[in-house]
Structures are given as C-alpha cells and as structure tokens.
Amino acid sequence: MQTGTYPLVLRAPTLPGAMPCFALGALDTVAAPGNGRRPVWDDRCRRILERVCREGDRPNDDVARLIEAETGMRFSASVLSRHRAALGFARPRRNDWTSSLRRWKPWQGHLAGKS
Numbered sequence: 001m002q003t004g005t006y007p008l009v010l011r012a013p014t015l016p017g018a019m020p021c022f023a024l025g026a027l028d029t030v031a032a033p034g035n036g037r038r039p040v041w042d043d044r045c046r047r048i049l050e051r052v053c054r055e056g057d058r059p060n061d062d063v064a065r066l067i068e069a070e071t072g073m074r075f076s077a078s079v080l081s082r083h084r085a086a087l088g089f090a091r092p093r094r095n096d097w098t099s100s101l102r103r104w105k106p107w108q109g110h111l112a113g114k115s
Contacts, residue, residue: 039073041083053089060092
C-alpha cells in the first residue's frame with residue numbers, strides 16, 4: 001500500500017458525513033479582520049445624521065466618527081454625503097462664491113487685450 005515515508009492520502013472520505021481535509025478550513029469560526037459584512041444604514045444612523053445636521057454645519061468625517069462612536073458602525077464620507085442629500089440637507093461648509101472665480105479666465109474674452 002504505502003511505499004515511502006509519506007502518509008496514505010485517500011481520494012474520498014471513508015466515513016459517511018466526513019469532510020475532506022481541504023474543507024476543514026471552512027469550519028474556522030473566528031472571522032479574519034476585514035472579512036465582515038458591510039454596515040447597514042438604519043434608523044439610528046438616520047436620526048444621528050438628522051440631529052447633527054439640525055445642530056450645525058459639521059463635515060461628513062466628523063459625522064462618520066460620531067455615528068461610529070454611538071452605533072459601532074463605520075461609514076465613509078461619501079456614504080454620509082449621499083444620505084445627507086437624500087434627507088434634503090445641504091452640503092457641509094458649502095462654498096458658492098469660488099465657483100465663479102474658478103470659471104473666470106481673464107486671459108480669454110474681452111479682457112485678454114487682443115490686438
């Protein structure tokens with residue numbers, strides 16, 4: 001049966017209901033860090049976001065840290081931005097006056113000094 005020093009490897013389990021050796025890793029009950037499910041936005045998160053938006057103008061990163069401290073769920077700033085917009089709240093620290101300055105190009109148009 002066995003000619004060398006290596007153990008005998010069976011092709012199929014010998015007992016009914018036995019698991020093959022390559023599937024034993026699937027029995028590990030401790031999840032590796034980072035392999036968890038995504039946090040699900042719920043009513044607690046919505047209430048916290050509404051409360052913070054009514055109180056004052058706080059950036060999304062601060063709101064994310066506050067939600068994580070109160071619920072234990074971590075969300076990115078882009079997720080908070082989407083939920084903030086869905087609730088009808090404005091962006092934090094909105095800066096409307098610089099958009100026209102960014103579009104203004106004095107080297108083009110009538111101020112360019114075309115000759």
